[in-house]
């Protein structure tokens with residue numbers, strides 16, 4: 068592993084140097100071969116499970132790593148917390164992947180840091196495996212996401228209401244720069260660090276931006292906005308509910324990060340919330356675009372002092388850009404839904420027709436994934452066509468008519484739909500059952516089985532059918548938990 072440490076070069080204001088706290092009995096539970104391959108990890112490491120367990124539990128620091136905990140702030144459920152930071156994570160450094168992109172290698176659950184506050188710095192096995200499974204599913208669904216290289220069981224107990232097995236998960240991400248990272252310096256009125264962070268972030272994530280002066284901040288915000296729009300539209304394409312879109316869980320790179328209380332929507336309902344602490348539905352499925360804009364607005368506020376020392380003038384130059392969000396999001400969102408419906412020639416005039424489908428789905432509590440999957444199949448399968456028509460009534464007939472009008476063939480529509488509509492997603496009840504099986508057995512056998520299906524979401528494999536069903540109770544009473 069050839070680590071670089073460009074983030075560590077930003078200076079002491081950005082992080083604290085701290086080593087992972089060694090664990091009692093590291094045991095490699097799950098390893099991501101494909102990801103490891105793309106990182107070009109050496110043969111000596113790849114063939115040695117004990118070495119992997121030692122390195123990716125934090126017991127042994129790999130050569131060239133500079134273990135640091137990153138400083139950041141964040142709005143949590145709308146409340147500003149000026150002092151968060153990696154309270155249970157250690158950034159080892161960066162590697163170049165096979166596409167020559169710089170990625171962070173970070174341990175999570177690897178012990179306390181100066182940012183731990185009341186926390187123990189640890190992570191339970193269930194949430195660690197959950198992050199591995201969910202991020203892998205998202206990656207193969209085609210959604211921008213951080214990924215996991217490994218989960219190592221620590222042989223130690225962590226206490227979360229009751230004792231649970233502990234684990235360290237290794238995360239690979241485009242970076243760990245969050246909206247909250249900018250907030251950390253903005254709150255402290257540390258304009259110099261803010262400027263350095265902006266320059267670093269632009270170079271790392273948006274090298275195409277070459278502007279300077281006020282245009283730099285505007286172009287940066289515009290680029291972040293575009294990535295956030297793509298991200299949320301992609302989440303909504305597959306029915307993903309992040310669950311805790313705090314500004315500290317919003318990565319500037321536009322990747323999905325922090326899978327704490329995330330869940331997948333079953334029956335279509337924009338108000339769907341599973342997180343036990345989200346009592347107001349702030350992070351409900353259909354509210355995710357509003358929150359993305361809210362978070363981007365917090366980022367914009369951080370940039371004000373860089374744009375103009377006169378705050379009113381700075382606000383005036385940012386406001387028109389922020390106002391573009393809603394139209395840009397809507398265009399991108401409906402285009403995505405059009406593609407899920409095989410509209411190769413989608414036009415804005417299709418929006419009302421698409422909304423009619425959403426209303427039928429919501430009124431009849433139809434499963435989001437299965438409805439689109441069935442529509443895809445209905446183009447060349449009479450049984451699926453009959454079922455779709457039974458569920459959707461006249462709308463189905465109108466939709467077939469709409470596709471017939473297109474200059475492209477039905478085959479083009481079918482191919483587009485097959486690309487956009489997964490056959491299988493990591494459904495909540497299967498995720499929970501798999502996590503329980505892994506925890507009970509102390510192995511990742513159940514996770515491996517599940518992952519083989521999740522890694523092929525658009526093509527059926529013999530075991531796909533085991534994971535496609537929606538729960539009998541429609542996920543009623545299902546709750547996810549934060550901070551685990």
Ligand SMILES: Nc1ncnc2c1ncn2[C@@H]1O[C@H](COP(=O)(O)OP(=O)(O)OP(=O)(O)O)[C@@H](O)[C@H]1O
Pocket residue numbers: 151152153154155156182183184185186187188189190311315316324325326327549550551
């Ligand atoms: N067990 C813990 N010990 C110490 N700090 C913790 C612990 N759990 C969470 N934190 C800290 O609380 C804050 C919010 O936690 P949150 O659950 O959003 O993040 P996380 O899952 O720990 O990490 P990430 O956002 O990097 O995925 C973060 O600063 C995090 O480091």
Ligand SMILES: [Mg+2]
Pocket residue numbers: 315316325
């Ligand atoms: Mg977090």
